[in-house]
Amino acid sequence: MKKHTKGKMNHNHEQTPEEQEINMWKKKLVWAWVITIPLIIVMYILPLFDVMIEEEIMRFIILFLSFPVVFITGFSTLKSGFKGFVSFYFNMDSLIGLGTVIAWLTGVLVFFMEIENYAGIAGMIMAIFITGKFIESKARGRAGAEIRKLLELGAKQARIEKNGKEIMVDISEIKVGDVIIIKPGEKIPTDGIIVKGESSVDESMISGESLPVDKLKGSSVIGATINQDGVLYVKATKVGGDTFLSHIIQLVEEAQGTKVPIQKLADKITSIFVPAILFITIVTFAVWMYFSGDLSLALAAAIAVLVISCPCALGLATPIALTVGSGIGAKKGILIRKGEAIQTMKDVKVVVFDKTGTITKGKPEVTDVSTGKNSEKEILLLAGSLESLSEHPLAKAIVKYCEEKNHNKFMKVTKFSALRGRGVEGYVGKDRIVIGNRRLMNEEKISLKDFEKDISKYESEGKTTMIVSKNKKVIGVLAVADAIKEDSRKALAMLHKAGYKTVMITGDNEPTAKAIAQQVGIKMVIANVLPEDKSNEVKKLQNKYGFVAFAGDGINDAPALKQANVGIAMGTGTDIAIEAGDIVLTTGSLVAVTQSINLSKATFKKIKQNLFWAFAYNTIAIPLAIMGLLHPVIAEIAMAASSITVVTNANLLRRKRIG
């Protein structure tokens, strides 16, 4: 199936801006060296073999050969650099441009005065600069590869039926409600619902989940995923900027521009770097002139300062690591929304998990009904009648169960109200019906004595009990269980091994919660928490233990996600609550939580390493250049190496296993 993933629909491959940039540097690189190599031979190799060229002729040869390197292959660099002098928006081209032009001009001056000829060196500097840029742009292209893949994931065309014929149309022509036909091996063009056909769909590009997912009539599909083996007829439900993929792309693009706090100093330095270096260059030149009186020495030092200084290593240190990190994450369904989260994550001590939908599947089912001496039919009919008015997942489970048992002739309910975190109440005829948890029964002062044994038993099994009461008397109990996700245990074991304290938070009562927690290996449980109190509980944990990460479903848990130092919003299918989390997971997998923690830490470590190298390089190299200890060509090689090192080091992040 792999061969299909390239997308049949996109035959004519256009060059991406990255490829264009790489190719541009490549072309310049070839020309620069075609001329620079003879230059080096004339200047350094021939004298070794005692081939002596007359001084006058030599000057002309050097000037003639270095001119095209500096002024033709270097044209765009010079142009952009000197524009900086006019507009006062300096960039690194300003430094290289000034350095090479001054060096080249000495080749002209040498005809008129006593001066060392640096024109040949100007050519070499430009050639090395171009080489460095070429290598850097390639490495940068690799760093952004995953993210770019994501951006280019969308299908360009879709197949529809028109006048009895199947035709391909541009994706922009598809409107909500259109039916699209997708053949095996093709990309599903947009989000929709299957109206005909069945197939398995490879959703790995969106969720990181490697196994294909079976889809039937009525299943929803996500644009950019790959249809595997059946023909699907899909009715488009979302198009253009509203699709799941568009949302993810937007999120990733925005994240690229967010700042990691540690970067602040580097950014500040980068922003004043070029003007500062220009100033230092002038001072270096002046001081050398004053003390040595030797124009050639002063120029060599000044040129070395100009060409060794490059803000790139500093400025790229963080963004490049963030790009590689978020690219690795995106491939696994981990979307880093805020760069800050990467830095905060290293200080996190406690990871809090919401129970329902995070540790468990969030799809509760009725497992037991305890009736005492009453009729099951009455209990189910009353429960179903009230719960059918509620949107709560537990309510839905009960209604579903009633329907399965064919007790679905629900009665009219008056004065219904849902009691948040506790249950529901209402009247059926003249009877007051209250259904809910232990807490609600206590509030209502309803005795549980006849059912206490069953309730305790269900709770000890980790099930949620829904107690049905009629006119202040319990008539039955429904036990609802929410299965634990397959990988929850594994994910938590990984966290425990890494030394994190884990906490489970839930609205369930203590025995139920403890039973679930025990199954996955969590020791600390905060039970009986109303949804609106979750953020308060997070605050308490922060006061006690320090930095807290919270993993929850983004919709009900938004305040807790915000309160936590790092909020990890779990996705459920196509609905991801983008706004709520610092990190958003497209999958519901708990392993992704662990991975996102590991990835954040690994990425931050790379950022720190990069910043260290960038600062170390600049603080050592610039003073050496000022002291005149570096030959300008060596200086230029060092400069090119510095930014290549940073980008390459960031690419090494790929080797890191994040679990």
Place this chain on the structure above:
Amino acid sequence: MKKIKLTVEGMHCASCAGNIERSLKKIPGLKDARVSMMTRKAIVEADDNVSEEEMKKAVARAGYKVSKIEN
């Protein structure tokens, strides 16, 4: 308030992103500008009365070119 995404051409070094941010932020009514050299995009938040033309001009002033504007 509106949020606009600009695709910028010609960014080739780290100080470029900073230059564009600095130039954009000089526009009165422009609240935030975040430029990424990696995605070649500038994400700009501005008051509704700030025109796209002004943003283009600001990017040009720093020596770069806007190739695409998205809302």
